[in-house]
Amino acid sequence: MEDSLLHHQIRPRFRIETSLTPAEIETKLSKSVSEDQESVGGKVIPGHATLTLPERDQHYWSPQLTLSFEEAEGQCLLRGMYSPRPVVWTMFVLFYSVVAFASLVISIVGYSKWSLGQSAGILWLVPVLMVIFLSLYLVSYTGQKVGRKQMITLHNFVEETLGINIREE
Incomplete structure (x- = not known):
């Protein structure tokens, strides 16, 4: 092959x-x-x-x-x-969806607070979520190599x- x-x-x-x-x-x-x-x-x-x-x-x-x-x-x-297998694929789709949804909500809340002149410290979670997203990708890539x-x-x-x-x- x-x-x-x-x-x-x-x-x-x-x-x-x-x-x-x-x-x-x-x-x-x-x-x-x-x-x-x-x-x-x-x-x-x-x-x-x-x-x-x-x-x-x-x-x-x-x-x-x-x-x-x-x-x-x-x-x-x-x-x-x-x-x-479907169970693995579904799990990763769920994790990706949760991270994407959390990023969206945190971004909306953070930028809303920032535009109102309030503290927008919650925006520091967005890079953390992006690291989690990248980690999920790397884990799936490693899993492909294992299989x-x-x-x-x-x-x-x-x-x-x-x-x-x-x-x-």
Whole structure:
């Protein structure tokens, strides 16, 4: 797998056109997931698949690979996105939202007080919240690095199962 696929993106993606039909992709993935549950598991439904690692190999930062496949102009369009599990993603969205909302409220209150000539010491919290925001980003980036080996496992599984070579978008 190309190293660049996993760099410079929080949620790396790929998009390729293949001569396989959506039904062939679904069949190959279903067969491989049921036969190879030792290394990769998941769910496959028409036009969509979510691949994960077995429970015993998962940790907090374990990724999942979401695939969608559809007929497009005589070819099959296969899209994939590597992402954290939904619970991790939701937690980070919640934390980002809380920090952003707190920054907005503190900024409004602080600038209101400042415009009225009152003490606006509360504005010192804005840089603190920005440091927290940056820390959250760095933690998520570190988590992606921790899950990199597992992302490669999922990537190789799809390439071997479908007999295709995936490059990044």
